[in-house]
Amino acid sequence: MRILVGLGTCGVAAGAGATYAAILARTGTLHGSCKVGKTGCVGMCYREPLVEVRENDGKRWQYGQMTPDRVDRLLEEHVGKGEPIEEWLVWTSDGKGQEKAFLDRQERIVLRNCGVIDPEKIEEYLEVGGYQALKRVLYQNDPDGLINVIIESGLRGRGGAGFLTGMKWRFTRLAPGKQKYVICNADEGDPGAFMDRSVLESDPHSVLEGMAIGGHAIGSTQGYIYVRAEYPMAVERLNIAVAQAEARGLLGDDVFGTGFEFHVELKEGAGAFVCGEETALIASIEGRRGMPRMRPPFPAVKGLWECPTNINNVETFANVPWIVLNGAQAFNRLGTANSKGTKVFAMAGKIRRGGLVEVPMGISIREIVHDVCGGIKEGRKFKAVQMGGPSGGCIPAELENTVIDYESINKTGAIMGSGGLVVLDETTCMVDVARFFLDFTQRESCGKCTFCRVGTKRMLEVLVRITEGKGKEGDIERLENLASLVRNNSLCGLGQTAPNPVLTTLKYFRAEYEAHISNRKCPAHQCQALLTYTVNEKCNGCGVCGRACAAKAITGEKGKPHVIDHSLCTRCDECYRACRFEAITRV
Amino acid sequence: MTSAAPGAHDVEAPRAYDFKNLHYKGAGGVLIPLLQKFQVQDGYISRERIAEIHRKTGVPLSQIFGVATFYAQFRQHAVGRNIIKVCHGTACHVAQADGISKALKDQLRVGEGETTPDREFTLETVACLGCCSLAPVLMINKDTHGNLKPADLRKVLKPYREQKTKAGS
Ligand SMILES: Cc1cc2nc3c(=O)[nH]c(=O)nc-3n(C[C@H](O)[C@H](O)[C@H](O)COP(=O)(O)O)c2cc1C
Numbered sequence: 153m154r155i156l157v158g159l160g161t162c163g164v165a166a167g168a169g170a171t172y173a174a175i176l177a178r179t180g181t182l183h184g185s186c187k188v189g190k191t192g193c194v195g196m197c198y199r200e201p202l203v204e205v206r207e208n209d210g211k212r213w214q215y216g217q218m219t220p221d222r223v224d225r226l227l228e229e230h231v232g233k234g235e236p237i238e239e240w241l242v243w244t245s246d247g248k249g250q251e252k253a254f255l256d257r258q259e260r261i262v263l264r265n266c267g268v269i270d271p272e273k274i275e276e277y278l279e280v281g282g283y284q285a286l287k288r289v290l291y292q293n294d295p296d297g298l299i300n301v302i303i304e305s306g307l308r309g310r311g312g313a314g315f316l317t318g319m320k321w322r323f324t325r326l327a328p329g330k331q332k333y334v335i336c337n338a339d340e341g342d343p344g345a346f347m348d349r350s351v352l353e354s355d356p357h358s359v360l361e362g363m364a365i366g367g368h369a370i371g372s373t374q375g376y377i378y379v380r381a382e383y384p385m386a387v388e389r390l391n392i393a394v395a396q397a398e399a400r401g402l403l404g405d406d407v408f409g410t411g412f413e414f415h416v417e418l419k420e421g422a423g424a425f426v427c428g429e430e431t432a433l434i435a436s437i438e439g440r441r442g443m444p445r446m447r448p449p450f451p452a453v454k455g456l457w458e459c460p461t462n463i464n465n466v467e468t469f470a471n472v473p474w475i476v477l478n479g480a481q482a483f484n485r486l487g488t489a490n491s492k493g494t495k496v497f498a499m500a501g502k503i504r505r506g507g508l509v510e511v512p513m514g515i516s517i518r519e520i521v522h523d524v525c526g527g528i529k530e531g532r533k534f535k536a537v538q539m540g541g542p543s544g545g546c547i548p549a550e551l552e553n554t555v556i557d558y559e560s561i562n563k564t565g566a567i568m569g570s571g572g573l574v575v576l577d578e579t580t581c582m583v584d585v586a587r588f589f590l591d592f593t594q595r596e597s598c599g600k601c602t603f604c605r606v607g608t609k610r611m612l613e614v615l616v617r618i619t620e621g622k623g624k625e626g627d628i629e630r631l632e633n634l635a636s637l638v639r640n641n642s643l644c645g646l647g648q649t650a651p652n653p654v655l656t657t658l659k660y661f662r663a664e665y666e667a668h669i670s671n672r673k674c675p676a677h678q679c680q681a682l683l684t685y686t687v688n689e690k691c692n693g694c695g696v697c698g699r700a701c702a703a704k705a706i707t708g709e710k711g712k713p714h715v716i717d718h719s720l721c722t723r724c725d726e727c728y729r730a731c732r733f734e735a736i737t738r739v
Numbered sequence: 740m741t742s743a744a745p746g747a748h749d750v751e752a753p754r755a756y757d758f759k760n761l762h763y764k765g766a767g768g769v770l771i772p773l774l775q776k777f778q779v780q781d782g783y784i785s786r787e788r789i790a791e792i793h794r795k796t797g798v799p800l801s802q803i804f805g806v807a808t809f810y811a812q813f814r815q816h817a818v819g820r821n822i823i824k825v826c827h828g829t830a831c832h833v834a835q836a837d838g839i840s841k842a843l844k845d846q847l848r849v850g851e852g853e854t855t856p857d858r859e860f861t862l863e864t865v866a867c868l869g870c871c872s873l874a875p876v877l878m879i880n881k882d883t884h885g886n887l888k889p890a891d892l893r894k895v896l897k898p899y900r901e902q903k904t905k906a907g908s
């Protein structure tokens with residue numbers, strides 16, 4: 153029997169480190185046959201810290217919210233007497249537990265090993281069939297056949313644009329040049345996305361194996377992983393994984409004794425969103441400012457150090473070993489006509505079960521939000537989902553039957569993106585969401601081309617004005633005009649897609665913009681400058697709000713209802729937060 | 740070939756032409772890792788360091804300065820002993836990350852990007868820490884803290900302060 157603690161960044165942030173320490177401290181009381189181990193993230197971030205009890209025959213019990221004070225009872229009852237603790241169980245391998253629904257609709261290909269193996273032990277990856285795919289392609293030694301399998305599987309790039317991976321490999325293979333490179337794009341800059349982080353932290357070897365297979369396909373001996381510096385744990389585990397794979401001859405000068413040479417080197421990003429764009433990423437690895445350049449030539453022809461280079465996303469690579477082992481048909485059986493396989497989504501925002509889900513393409517947004525993730529927190533109303541980060545857009549609740557595939561999502565004006573799905577409820581102001589993203593792209597614009605550098609700034613100014621209650625007649629048209637200029641004249645994807653959050657919110661939530669501009673009201677009560685604070689009948693005169701108010705705008709006798717002087721109120725929200733009787737109304 | 744750890748890069752590396760990879764070893768490719776190494780050492784990138792890198796690698800000063808100011812990670816000023824990064828990504832934004840930043844600014848009496856007079860804390864913002872389902876999130880040094888409320892912050896900061904009193908006494 154084994155006790156496994158989920159130690160991804162999210163688990164540790166929720167206190168899994170303390171739980172792990174508490175279990176270790178009590179190992180003296182356990183049987184000799186019971187081992188304590190670590191694992192990655194199963195994706196149930198909303199129930200972290202997670203502890204799993206696994207029998208030797210593979211039967212699994214997953215416990216949620218395992219704070220250190222629950223450890224004693226777990227060890228005593230389940231581990232000691234073999235009596236599972238029903239009320240803490242979130243999931244069991246024989247189909248029980250409170251969170252069964254979360255996993256029932258999922259198809260796990262990319263996340264196949266996440267939360268199952270210890271990411272710091274290559275032995276565990278090998279036990280579940282790791283590096284077998286690489287071994288097979290090296291023994292077959294038929295790169296063209298391999299590329300055909302990947303094309304036939306229909307795998308499209310998971311980094312955003314959705315280009316057919318096999319085709320990209322073929323272009324890179326056919327490009328003239330002796331030295332070629334493989335790059336894994338682990339920059340994951342979209343705020344609100346954490347799929348790649350979880351995969352790298354929970355199953356780093358599957359990405360390395362995918363890269364090596366890619367290297368064999370295109371004829372490369374050197375791979376780079378460009379990983380965000382904000383992900384220290386992913387960097388650490390990747391370093392461990394590379395060292396272990398090299399020590400066993402699964403990477404290095406002579407992989408599997410077949411003469412195939414493939415090295416992997418880590419490059420840490422330095423905090424620039426635009427470096428997720430492939431040409432900027434290459435510039436960054438070369439030690440220059442991360443500024444994109446015109447394409448063509450595409451990296452497949454002229455990339456890193458001017459050599460043919462194949463860039464793929466983390467999730468794309470993690471799919472590859474599975475496809476090689478299970479065949480193209482097993483993969484393209486899932487999904488829709490043009491989008492095959494599965495997609496991992498990072499669910500966040502106002503959702504009940506936030507975390508990582510992997511669903512087959514073709515599932516609807518409604519099924520993900522309601523069936524898999526349990527709907528909106530605190531029983532509020534579902535308003536929209538934001539997909540694709542700063543390049544994406546908001547899909548409103550009315551379109552919740554939209555299915556997940558590249559083309560259907562594009563039709564709504566959003567994009568599939570890398571998989572961040574932020575769920576918004578009725579308390580989210582859509583103008584504020586648009587302002588938030590423009591603020592982001594405006595700051596992250598590298599400054600090379602004028603329309604992106606200046607245009608996003610002008611758009612942001614208009615949006616700030618609207619959210620501050622200073623919107624003018626004609627601002628909506630001004631935004632639309634600027635949006636089309638920025639979209640059509642920017643050099644790279646950052647500028648070309650930057651207007652999307654504005655355009656989609658204008659398309660589906662125009663009335664909200666109008667309310668801000670014409671009525672000086674924020675329907676979601678989020679834009680501070682447009683709020684009016686009043687004291688309602690629930691006030692019992694406790695005086696807390698008066699003390700919280702720095703502007704001294706609240707007066708009243710103790711025990712009697714208080715009043716707010718609107719000429720003094722600065723709308724700082726302190727009274728609203730201080731009141732324990734819901735006696736302050738914001739409209 | 741496997742110079743993965745930043746520490747493995749030698750400033751003194753000769754500028755030999757690497758025929759296998761078709762580029763100057765010790766030049767461009769190691770500039771960012773070098774800057775990262777110095778930032779870990781010094782906490783920021785000083786002008787002296789930029790001059791030093793130029794002298795030893797031959798990379799033009801303009802390029803080093805250009806790179807050091809382009810990336811958000813590189814700081815041009817000295818920082819406090821603990822670095823607080825408040826996430827202002829999408830999920831954290833809709834979960835009222837503004838309130839967290841505001842409370843921290845009030846508590847520490849600093850603005851964004853500033854350091855407390857006792858050099859204990861530097862307050863920064865980042866775009867996403869990848870723990871969106873625990874929003875709002877902040878990171879102190881290498882530790883991530885999630886599901887925060889403005890009222891919790893004092894408790895979160897405390898252990899980082901105490902370290903100092905122990906070390907100092
Ligand atoms: C502004 C911008 C940011 C991007 N950020 C990322 C990113 O964080 N991760 C990623 O994999 N691709 C990102 N991309 C897409 C890459 O340019 C590239 O298309 C992708 O890495 C190709 O891999 P794939 O074919 O596996 O999708 C970004 C593109 C743009 C224009």
Ligand code: FES
Nearest residue numbers: 828831868870871
């Ligand atoms: S948005 Fe804050 S951690 Fe992702």
